[in-house]
Amino acid sequence: MSLAQAQDTALEEIVDRIREASARGTLLRIRGGGSKDFYGEWLQGELLETHGLDGIVSYEPSELVVTARAGMPLVELEAVLAERGQCLPFDAPHFGGGATVGGMVASGLSGPARASVGSVRDYVLGLTLVNGRAETMIFGGQVMKNVAGYDVSRLMAGALGTLGLIVEVSLKVLPIAPAEATLKFEMTAAEAIRQLNSWGGKPLPLNASCWVNEDGVPALYLRLRGAVAAVEAACRTLGGERLDNATMAREWLRCRDQQLPWFAERGERDLWRVSVAQTTPPMDLPEDPMIEWHGALRWVRAPRSEAAAVREAARAAGGHATLFRAGGAEDDAPLPQRFERLAPPLEHIHRELKRQFDPAGIFNNGRLYDF
Incomplete structure (x- = not known):
């Protein structure tokens, strides 16, 4: 059996399982490599894995487009792109290995470079999906002009598999930057936020930033990427300590995958993902957060009893907070809902989308919201 035939057989088996589950009302929980099992609400249902959908369908380096199947390991796709001097610039998290292309899109998570280059959603050109009726649907294409109007393919980014099973996805890729440098500045969080927003208004090759207070030493790490001349000029202009x-x-890879000591020292505390405007000054939080995305993303470690306080601080700043990783429940407070409730008009839209794509409600039911 050829590779293409094996892929067709794997897809047929998946479609048959979805058709049967829909007819019987059997819940299915979609799983790629399992690297993001911790993310979202607790799931029930039979496991539906995508590892049989593997490999690259097409790759046109000159067109900066690659189409890969959902079960392809992300590390393998990145290696193929690197051989041609290209990359997925949004630093998709791996979280220790096992990450797949489909899981990358379904989770919608991006790494340190997100504030400068955009999110995974911005690089999705098209995809193939199996909906809750066991119908294979194709959205978008392999060029930007095919994603005008209501872009259903990008709707799947961050849907956590609640609308259907991603079969394959076409992604825009970019050349690897010819030069890179990391600068370190010892400064407070308030100073870092002011500086980042000041630098953001200048023609500087800013790519990623991370502010963290480790052992009482607050420091901002700034990654520059771009043309050699631009990076070297920025290093001379900005100053700071240039690191190896x-x-x-x-x-930076450890930061992307939450393997830095700051994350390891969380202990029994919950990890919150707080999204606010980049210009938001330091917030009233249980302790100093780790700050990424030039101020727009704040990771917060907090005991379960402080959940309401974290969410209130986020709302007061005009943002929102997501319980990203649950801790060991060191106190008696109940586990809060991971994602904040949507405003009624938005919730209505979400419910209608779910009903249209998955009328029997079999896919990852409850992982995102309680519908």
Whole structure:
């Protein structure tokens, strides 16, 4: 059996399972590599894995487009792109391995570079999906002009598999930047936020930032990427301590995958993902957060009893808070809902989308919201 035939057989088996589940009302929980099992509400249902959908369907380096199947390991796709001097610029998290292309899109999570280059959603050109009626649907294409209007393919980014099973996805890729540098500045969170927003208004090759208070030493780490001349000029202009590129490349990967000591020291506390405007000053939080995305993303470690306070601080700043990783429940407070409730008009839209794509409600039921 050829590889293409094996892929067709795997897809047929998946479609048959979905058709049967829809007829019987059997819940299915979609799983790629399992690297993001922790993310979202607790799931029930039979496991539906995508590992049989593997490999690259097409790759046109000159067109900056790659189409890969959902079960392809993300590390393998990144290796293929790197061989041609290209990459997925949004730093998709791996979280320790096992991450797949489909899981990357379904989770909608992006890494340190997101504030400068955009999110995974911005790079989705098209995809193939199996809906709750066991129908194979194709949205978008392989060029930007095919994603005008109501862009259903990008709707799947961040839907956590609640609308259907992603079969394959076409992604825009970019050349790897010819130069990179990381600068370190010892400064408070307030100073870092002011500086980042000041630098953001200038023609500087800003790519990623991370402010963290480790052992009482608050510091901002700033990654520059771009043309050699632009990066070198920015280093001279900005000052700070220039750090070793090889060492910092590993550290940025650890930041992307939440493997830095700051995350490991969380202990029994919950980890919150707080999204606010980049210009938001330091917030009233249980402790200093880790700040990424030039101020727009704040990771907060907090005991379960502080859940309401974290959410209130986020709302007061005009943002929202998501319980990203649950801790070990060191107190008696109940586990809060991971995602904040939507405003009624938005919730109505979400419910209608769910009903249209998955009328029997079999896909990842409850992972995102209680519908």
